[in-house]
Amino acid sequence: MTVMDGLVGDFKRKNHNYTGDCVVGTESLVGFTYYEDFARIAEKADYVEAVTPVIKSYVLVGAESSSRNIGAELTGVDAAGFSRVTGFGRTLHYHKNDPSKAFNIKGDANLPGFVIGVDMWSARNEKGGYYYDPNPAATALSVTCFPLTAKGALAKAGTDMANTKTFYFSDCSQSGLARVDGAIIYLPFDEAQVLCGMNEPAKRASWIHIKFKQGTNIEEGCQKIREMWAKFCDEYKGKDNADLLSQVSVQSWKEHRRESIAGMEKEQAMLMMMFGLVGLTTVFIVYVVFYMIISHKTKDIGILKSIGASCGDVIVLFLGFAAGLGVIGSAVGVAGGMLFLRNINRIEGWLFERFGFQLWDRTIYAIGEIPHRLDLTMLVVVTGCAILACLAGAVLPSVGAARARPADVLQVSQL
Amino acid sequence: MSKGEFIIEAQGVYKSYRMGAAQVQVLKGADIAVKKGEFVAIVGASGSGKSTLLHILGALDRPDKGVVRFEGRDLNGMGGGELNEYRNKMIGFVFQFYHLLDELNVLENVILPAMVPAGIIGWMSKRAGVKKRGLELLKAVGLEERATHKPYQLSGGERQRAAIGRALINEPRLLLADEPTGNLDSATGNGILELLERLNRAGQTIVMVTHDERVAKRAGRIITLADGKIK
Secondary structure, three states: OHHHHHHHHHHHHHHHHHHOOEEEEOOOOOOEEOHHHHHHHHHHOOOEEEEEEEEEEEEEEEEOOOOOEEEEEEEEEOHHHHHHHOOHHHHEOOOOOOHHHOOOEOOEOOOOEEEEEHHHHOOOOOOOOOOOOOOOOOOEEEEEEOOEOOOOOEOOOOOOOOEEEEEEEEEEEOOOOHHHHOOEEEEEHHHHHHHOOOOOOOOEEOEEEEEEOOOOOHHHHHHHHHHHHHHHHHHHOOOOOHHHHHHOEEEEHHHHOHHHHHHHHHHHHHHHHHHHHHHHHHHHHHHHHHHHHHHHOHHHHHHHHHOOOOHHHHHHHHHHHHHHHHHHHHHHHHHHHHHHHHOHHHHHHHHHHHHOOOOOOOOOOOOOOOOOOOOHHHHHHHHHHHHHHHHHHHHHHHHHHHOOOHHHHOOOOOO | OOHHHEEEEEEEEEEEEEEOOEEEEEEEEEEEEEEOOOEEEEEOOOOOOHHHHHHHHOOOOOOOEEEEEEOOEEHHHOOHHHHHHHHHHHEEEEOOOOOOOOOOOHHHHHHHHHHOOOOHHHHHHHHHHHHHHHHHHHHHOOOHHHOOOOHHHOOHHHHHHHHHHHHHOOOOOEEEEEOOOOOOOHHHHHHHHHHHHHHHHOOOEEEEEEOOHHHHOOOOEEEEEEOOEEO
């Protein structure tokens, strides 16, 4: 449970880092206009830390020396701004210390650089790591995009329908999200805007990412941004291409990434359900064990009742026994679980070295270490549930024992 | 004899049991009255209802009909808590098969009735005194060397002595003994009877059930139960 909870928590944190706190935008490849105006207004809000526009589209990426292309998701960002709003800067390998220069190529500042999802650039090794060249070459990639007008039509007619430009490798981004690291190429915002045809006649962007100031409740912040956006739309009603504003939605990072998160949350819910069923089975096992114990103790129960023990005394006796077992069992379980959790990565490493076994194949899953942080709340809840399960399983047999008549269990019927 | 002289009396006690499809009438209006300080033996053939009557007197069972009074109080009118207190404080029960708890040692078995009504804190406060009394009782029944032994380490006679010690720990006003020598050889049984006689001489009221006339003769008064009634 703790491992799964850690995985889900880790996954959510990565998604939060990737998105920022709030996004304003549209899934449409056309984007929306007047984003700069709204960004300026949003930046002035006292609960907003930083705002940055982002271009999203789809492109074909190919090596200059090859005629083969692969599809990729284009993300056009201002590296400095995007790093302030999201955890983009921390995902970089070569420019981690200065993400504002993420697109700068070592040795030639004039060449346009690209940052690429690490899984698109190099294969993950069996331990979940990547090989990084200490002196990376400025490998060239041609990026091709089909520019669209504000109405959604192809911006260019005839044989030259696509915009193609060559970019040079500047860095890799490792967000820890498989779908992001395996599909995204980051380009400078202005370059991406031109490639997608979103630079004219009216400048457009796909999303505005917002980071709130520390201490701001994300849902409340998003609600304020929604109200701000509604007011903004009213003010810009009737202006050129203002109809694109109607496609824009304001979402929290969770809403924006719900498709990714929902799967993990569903798995977590299923695991919870499975543990619930295990818990029910435990209750049944405790019931059976106590039923057997009490069956063997009927004479003793009769003796206790013959010397004045009440039904309550008998129930308390057996429930105390059950609680004691629950506490001892939980203590042993907690100690064992903590020991296992603390050493889970070491154990997995040992199993991998000896037997080639991995809980999650690191060549497939974007997982580094297995989360081994102890969730105290969960520990308390699970321990409490374990003790309650023992008590629940023991209740019926205890009540049955308490209701036994001494005359019956001490074989008074031997007349 | 006035009513107030009886420590326990039963009037018109009826009791039946279901055995398979048949309803067996065991007691058919049994009457008994025991004075304080008496040593009474109830005798009768096997199946005559002696043990049933004794268990009804000890509130281990309830009669279908009839009245049982302890020091003038009707047991039928007592609630669950009062009956528990009655079994704990007023009555000491000695069973034919001893019925000691195997997990506890002899001293723990003896002091068990004193533990039952005490809460954890109450028990902590009176534990030392109870233990002292338990050891005194063990000495009185000749088991002072066996205090830490488990019941399975004792002979039959020793177990019955331990059971008598347990029955006496709360200084009950009435000792009920159900065939206390029934599971013992003659010599050992004789020792138990001597112990009961000694207790009776010290003022302990005893009602003993036995099918053995020779054992019954050791009591001060013999009551015969036949066909569910006192003859």
